[in-house]
Amino acid sequence: MTIEFFAGRYPYILIAVLLGIGLYGMTMKRNLLKKVIGMTIFQTAIYLFFIQGANKMGATIPVYAEELGTEPTAYMNPLPQVIVLTAIVVGVAITGVALSLILLTYKRYGSLDEEVIIRRMRESA
C-alpha cells in the first residue's frame, strides 16, 4: 500500500464508498423516497466510475482541435462519455417512473414508510 497506489487509485476507492452509501440508502432506509435517493447516489457512483475511466493524463476534451490533430493521447476517451450520457438518461427515466409509483403508493396508503404500508396492505386485504 504505497502512496503511488493511492494516487493512482483513490477514485476507485471513493467510488466504491459512494456506491456503498447508495446501496445502504436503497436497502436500509424505510422511506421509499429515501430509497430512491439512495438509488440515485448508487447510479451516480457508476457514472463517476465511467467518467474517471475516460480520463487521460494531460488530455483535453474530445472535441477536435486544429493544433492537436488526431493524436489519440491528446483527447479523452469519448466512448465512456457516451455511455454515461446514455446511462444518465436511463437513470432519469427510472427516477421519473419511481416517483410516479411512489406518488400513487402515497395516495393509496397515505404513507411512504415501507413498514407502515405493508401493515396497511395487510389490514385492507
Place this chain on the structure above:
Amino acid sequence: MRLAGVVLIALVAGFLMWATRDLPLRGDPQSPASTHVSVYYIENALVDSKTPNMVTAVLADYRGFDTFGEAVVVVAAALSCLLILLRRRDDQGVVDDPDERRRIAGGADP
C-alpha cells in the same frame, strides 16, 4: 438484520476495491480502453462525418443505435408515467361505473 445488511454492503464495496487492483491507473493513456476502440473514434470522427465533437459522433453515428434505444427509454419513461398516473375515459364507456365493468365481464366480444 440491519447489521447483516451493512456488512453485506461493506463486502460489496470491499469487493470492488479488491477488483480495482487490476484496473488501469487513473488517467493512464495506455489503458486498454484508451488504446482499442476509442482510438478509431478519435482518429476518424472528423473524416467520417465532419463532426469535430467526437462524443456527438459516437453518440449519434457510431453508436447511434444506443442513442436510439436511449430515446426510446425516454419515451418509455414518459409513457410509463402516464400509464401509471393517468386514466383515460375509454372511448368505450365510463371506466369506474360498476355497470360498465359488468358489461365488460359478461357476454361475448364486442
Place this chain on the structure above:
Amino acid sequence: MTSRYDSVFLDVVSRGVVPLIQIFALYVVTHGHYDPGGGFQGGVMLAASIILLRVAQGEESYERFPRAAGLYLAAFGALAFCLLGFMPQLFGGNFLEYGYAIPPMEAVELRYWGIFFAEVFIGFLVWGALVAIYDALATGGFD
C-alpha cells in the same frame, strides 16, 4: 393574472427568462457537432423552460404549452428518429446507416446531417417526454 402566487416578480422574471433559456437550448441542440452539447442536453433545457412556466404561471401555462403537447412532441420526435433510421434501409443500407439515406449525396455529408437531425429529434423528444413526466406527476395521479 392567474399565476399561483400572484407575484409580479415571478411573472416578469419567468416571462423574461424562459425565452432566453429556450434560445440557449436551441443553440445547445443544434451545435452539438462542435461543442459539448446535443439533443439530450438541449432537450432537458427546453423542458426546464416549460416546467419553469408551469411552476411560475400555473394554469395559464397550459394555454401556451397544452397538456397533450408533451406527449405528442415526444412521440413525434421518437417517430421521426425511427423513420430516420429506416430511411437508409430503403436504399440498401442498414438501420441508421445515414451514409445511404439519400443516394446522390456524399456519405460524409449525409452522416453530418444525419447526426444533426438525430440530435434535433432527440431534442424534441426529450423536451416533450420530460414535460409529459412533469405534467403526469403534477396531476398527482388518478386512483
Place this chain on the structure above:
Amino acid sequence: MSQIPALIPTSLLLAALLSLLAGLRSQRAGHAVAAAGIVVSFGAALLGMWEVVSTGQSIRYAMGGWIPPIGIEFVLDHLAAYMTTLITFIGVVVIFYAPRSIRFESPGKATFAYPSMALLLAGLSGMALTGDVFNLYVFLEIAALAAYALLAIGDRGGPFATVRYLLIGAAGGGFYLLGVGFLYFSAGTLNMADLSAILPELVENRAVMAAAGLMVIGLGLKMALFPMHFWMPDVYTNAPSAVSGLIAPIMTKVSAYAIIRLFLDVFPPGFFTETLPITATVGWLSAGGILYGSILAIGQHDYRRMLAYSSVGQISYVGLGIGLANPIGLIGGLLHIVNHALMKGLLFLIGGSVRLRTGVTRIPDMKGLGKAMPWTMYAFVIGALAMVGIPPTAGFFSKLYLLIGAVEAGAWIWFAVIIASSLLSAVYFFRVTEMIFRDPGSDPAETSRDQGGEKDESTPDHPVGEAPASMLIPVVILAVGVILVGVFNFAIISALLESVVAPLEG
C-alpha cells in the same frame, strides 16, 4: 444483407410509437396498430429463425453500417432466434388476449398499455439480439421501464409492489452496468465477439472477474434468482392478468438468457465454471429456489400468488440448467425457457379469464368452474400437467434433460431436488384442479376461509360462462403449444439448441 435482425425490434418500436399516437384518437386503433407491429415482428422472427436454421449460419447485422467493434452489432444466431421467436410469439398471443382483460382489470389504462407492451417486447427482443454488452443494458432498461408501468396498473397494491421491484431492478441494472464498466476498462471494447477474442488473455485479471461477478449478480437480480426473488410474488399478485401473462413468461427468462450468453459467448470457456464458480453458485441458488418456490406455492390461497411462487421455482430450473454447465443440462434449461413461458403464460391468462367472468382470484372460490368454463379449465389441466411434468407435455422433457444432465454431472443433490419439486408442484396444481372440477357450492365451509387476495365487489349477475373468444383462443393456442413443444421438443433441440451448447462439448 438481411434486414431481419433490425426489423424485429424496430418494427415493435415503431408499432409502439404509432400505437401511442393512434391510441390517443381511438383505443381500438391503438390496439390494432400494436397488434399489427407485434405480428410483423413475429413474422420477422420466424423468417429469421428459418434463415438461421436452413443456412446454419448466424446473421450478423452492423447497426449504422459500422463494422464491430466500432459500431453496434446485432447477432441473430440459433439462441437469439430461439428467444426472439418465443418473445414475439408470447407477445402475439397476449396482445390479442389483452383488450378485454385490461379494460376489466385496469379501467382507463388501455390506451397506454398497448404501446407499453410493444415497448416491453421490443426491449426483450433487443436484449436477445444484441451483440454488444452495453446495448444489452439499454434494451434491458427499455423492457424494465415498460414492465414497471404495466405491472403497477393492476390492483391496489400494485404501485407499492412495483416500487420494490423497481429498486431491485435498478440495482440489478446498476450492477450490470458497473460490470460493463469493469469489462470495458479491462478489455477496451463492448462488442461481445471482440470481447471473447480479447478476454482469454485476461483470465487472471481481477477486474474481469469482478465484471463477470457483477454482471451475473445484476442479471440474477433481474431474473429473480433465489434469494433475490422476494419482489416477485407481490408484483404478480397485483398485476393485471394480461400483463402477468406477458411478463411472467418471458421477462425473467431473458435475463437468464443474457447470463447464458455471457457464459457461452463472451467469457472464455471455463471462466464461469473453473476460474470463478459462477455456474455452480447459480445452480445451488437455483436448487434452493426450486424448493423454496415449490414449498411456498403450496400454502397460497391466491391463484396468482401461487403462480408467482411457482415462477420462482420454475425460473430456477433454467438456473439449474446453467448450473449444470453440461450440454444436456443446459439444453434442459433452455428448453425449459420455452416450456415455462408457454405454461406460465397459459396459467396466468386463464386466471384472467376466470377473473373476468367471476371476479374470483382465490383458489377456494374457483370451485365448480369446470362446468361453467370447460374449455378454459381443460386448458388449465394441460398447463397443470405440464407444470408437474407429465408427458407428453413440454414440462416433462425439460425436467428429463435436467435430470440426465444432473446424472452426467454427478450432481445427486440437484437430481433429488428436481424430483422433489415435481412432487411438490403436483401437490399444489392438483389441489386447484380438484377444486375446479368439483360441484360448486357443495361445501360452504371451505369458501369462507379468508386471508389475502381481493375479491371484486362486482360479483357477476350474469350466468358465469365460457370466456369470450378473444380470451379463449389465446388460451387454447398456448395449451396446444404446450403439447406440441413437448411432442416435437427434439425438433427444437436438433434445429436450434444443439448448436448452442456445442461449445460445451468436450
Place this chain on the structure above:
Amino acid sequence: MDQLLHSAPLLAILVSALAAVAIPLTGERRRNLRETWTILASIAKFGFVAMMIPGVLAGERYEMSLLEIAPGVELALKVDPAGLLFATSASFLWILTSFYAIGYMRGGNERKQSRFFSMLAVCLSATIGLCFSANLLTFVLFYEILSVATYPLVIHAGSEKAYRIGRQYLIYAITAGIALVGGTALIYGLTGTLDFQPGGFLEAGLGAPMLWTIFALFALGFGVKAGVMPLQSWLPNAMIAPTPVSALLHAVAVVKAGVFGFVRLVGYVFGPGLFGDMGAATVLAVFAAATILLASLIALTKDDLKARLAYSTVGHLSYIVLGVALLVPQAMLGAAFHMVTHAAMKITLFFCAGAIYIHTGKKKVSQLDGIGRQMPVTLGAFGVGAVGLAGVPLVGGFVSKWYLAVGSVDAGMLIFLGVFLVSGLLNAAYLVPIVTRAFFRSSPEHTGFNEASLLMVAPIFVTMLLSLLLGIHPDGFFQFFSISEAIVEAVTGTSFTGGG
C-alpha cells in the same frame, strides 16, 4: 395388408385415442352413437393387436419409430412377445368391459358418462402404448399418461371420499412416475441408451450403489402400480371407482402395467443374470412373497366384496412379481401366463361384483346369502373364478400356478413353494365361502331367477369361459401360452421343446 400389419402397433394405440376424442364430442344426448364409438374402437383395437400374433410367434418384430423425442431416443414402438401378451389380454378384455360398462353405467344411471368412456379409452391407449414401447422413455411416457388418465375415473363418484382417495391415488401415482423419470434419466445419463434388450443392457461395471439406486427408483415406480407391499394401500381404496374401472384397470390394465414394468425391468433392462447377481432378485422376491401372504390374510378379514377382491388382486400381482424375481425359466413362464389367467379370472369376479351391486345394491359379502338362486349365472361364473384363483385344475389359474411352483423348486427356493401353497389355501378360504353362502344359504330376499341385464351377464359368461379355456387348453385361445414361452425364451435364452 402388409402395410396395415406394419402400422398395426400405432393404429392399435391411436384408435382408442380417436375414440377418446369422439366420445365427448358426441356427448350425452346421443349416447347410443357415443357407445358405438367405444365398441368400435375396442373391437378395432383388438383386431389390430391380434393380427400381429402369428407374425410375432414366427419371430417377426414389428418396429416403428415415430419421432425422436430426446437425443438418441426415439418415440419408438416394437412388438415383442411380452408386450403382445399383455396387449392382447388387455384389448380383448376391453371389448367385454365396454359392453359391461354400458350396462353398468346405464343400469346405475351414473353421472358424467362421456368423461368416463373417454378416459377409459385414453387409459387403453396408454396401456397398449406401454406394451409396445421399444424403449424405456416411451414406456415411461405412456406409463405417466396412464397414471393421470386414471384419476378422473377414480374420482368418478364425485363424493368427498372419492376426492380424498383420488388425492391419495395421485400422490402414489405421481411419486411413482417421478421415480421412474428419475431412474430413466439415471440410466440414460450413465449408459446413453434406453432401448429394451432381451436379456438386459445394463452392465455390472456401473457399480453396485448405482445399480441399487436404479433398482430402488424403478421398484418404487413399478411397485406402486403393482401393489407390492408396502405400496399397496391405494389399490383397495381405488375400488371406489365404478366397477368396470376396477375390473379392467385395477385388475388388468393399470396394475398389470406395474407388473409388466417389472418384467421389462428384469428381463429387458437389467437382464436376469445381472439382476440375480446383484441380489436385487432376492429382495424383490421376499417383498413379493410377503405381499402374497399378507394380502391374502387381509382379504380374509374384508367384508366388502370389492375390497376383498382388491386385496386378492394385490396378492396375485405379487405372484407374477415373485415369478419374475425367481429368474428361472419355469417360474417366468408361470408368471407370464399368470398375467393372462389372473386377468381373465379376476375380471370375471369384478364383473360379478358389479352386476350384483347394480342389480341388488349389495356390496358386502355378508349380504350375499342365497343370492346364487337369484343370479345363478353370475354367481356360477364367480365360482369358476374363485376356484381358478385358488388353483384348482381345469381352470386357468392352475396352469400358471403349476409353473410357478415348479419354478420355485427349480430355483431351489422351497420356501416360495410353501408361499404358493399356503396362499392357494388362503385364496380358497376367502373366495369359496362367498359362493357357498350364495348358493347354499337361503334368504327371503333372493328368490326367483332375476339376472342383471344381458349387457352385463354376457361379458361375465365370456370371461368365465375364457378362464376355463385357459385351464383346459392353455394354448387354445390366441396362443397365449406360446407367447408366454416366447417371452421366456427371449429373456433367458432357454427354449421350450413342447407346449404346456
